[in-house]
Amino acid sequence: MYGNRGFTLIEILIASVILFFTLASATMAYRxxxxxxxxxxxxxxxxxxLPLVKDQVSTGLKSRDNLSQSESGRGELxxxxxxxxxxxxxxxxxxxxFDPDVGDLISYNPRFHRYNVTLELSTETYSRQLNYEELAWxxxxxxxx
Numbered sequence: 808m809y810g811n812r813g814f815t816l817i818e819i820l821i822a823s824v825i826l827f828f829t830l831a832s833a834t835m836a837y838r839x840x841x842x843x844x845x846x847x848x849x850x851x852x853x854x855x856x857l858p859l860v861k862d863q864v865s866t867g868l869k870s871r872d873n874l875s876q877s878e879s880g881r882g883e884l885x886x887x888x889x890x891x892x893x894x895x896x897x898x899x900x901x902x903x904x905f906d907p908d909v910g911d912l913i914s915y916n917p918r919f920h921r922y923n924v925t926l927e928l929s930t931e932t933y934s935r936q937l938n939y940e941e942l943a944w945x946x947x948x949x950x951x952x
Contacts, residue, residue, distance in 0.1 A: 849933050852933075853928060853935055856884060856928065857928070857937070859884055859885075860882075860884060860926065861926075861939075861941075863882055863884070863889075864880065864893070864924060864941065865941055865943070867880045867891075868893060868920075868922065868941060868943040869943045872946075874895070874943055874945070875895070876894070876895050877892070877893065878892075878893040878922070879891060879892045879893065887928055887929070887930055888928075888929050888930070889926060889927065889928050889929070890926075890927050891924055891925065891926045891927070892925045893922040893923070893924045893941065894922060894925075895922050896921045896922060896940070897919075897920075897921045898917045898919070898920055898921075899918075899919050900915045900916060900917045900919070901915045901918055903915075914951045915951065916951055918944050919943075920942070920943045920944065920945075921940060921942055922940065923938065923940055924938065924940065924941050925937075925938050926939070
């Protein structure tokens with residue numbers, strides 16, 4: 808009889824606790840991995856679409872004839888909707904240029920607009936707001952008369 812003894816209740820309980828703890832840890836690690844993967848996927852999607860949206864914002868600013876203190880726009884691209892608001896930070900002239908034919912410096916009127924752009928990208932399940940600076944300019948830089 809002493810040879811067929813088996814496991815005691817305490818041994819089975821300890822083994823069960825170890826097993827459940829291991830399963831719970833593995834489940835939490837798997838869940839954390841899934842959440843991290845989903846976040847990374849959204850960040851990669853934003854990084855893919857962002858240059859295309861920034862090009863549209865830049866084109867929107869540079870294609871306007873009379874740039875003002877504040878500009879805005881919106882659009883949709885590959886399932887992403889975006890809206891942007893640009894606030895002018897500065898309006899400056901190109902640097903003076905020496906003209907060897909005249910033998911003097913030529914100064915220009917202000918031409919360059921530096922904007923702070925607030926861009927909001929969103930899909931049905933994700934939204935992200937970004938800020939950056941954009942440079943736009945008037946079509947011609949007339950010398951000061």
